[in-house]
Amino acid sequence: MTATAINPARLIEELEANEEVLLALEANGDIAELLRTIDVHFKGPQDAIENVAEDAQGLGFRFIDFGEFEDGDWAADLQVDGPVTRPALTALITRALEIELSHDVEFDGWGCAAETGPTT
Secondary structure, eight states, rough: OOOOOOHHHHHHHHHHHHHHHHHHHHHHTTOOOEEEEEEEEEEEEOOOOOOOOHGGGGTTOEEEEEEOOOTTOOEEEEEEEEOHHHHHHHHHHHHHHHHHHHHHHHHEEOOOOOOOOOOO
């Protein structure tokens, strides 16, 4: 199996969409360098989603749960721990888009809670 290259325009689109999320986190006092749990979502046909869940650990994620959409697509909710700096998110989204291509699913975004550090 040969690797398919990520569409550069798609990567740019995803990274630009991150800016809104990062600004919202910053507005809530987030310290991007702090490690936290990041939720990553994929959707697609049931068999492809089951393959993502089965491969999650080898892909660097923890499988959390399945979901089902009204249109019949399934979702796999995965998690990974890390910071949400721009370089870290670029790496995370690149990895997610690679999974999208290798597993014939759709990367459906990421999310996390703001981490403000210890209160003094």
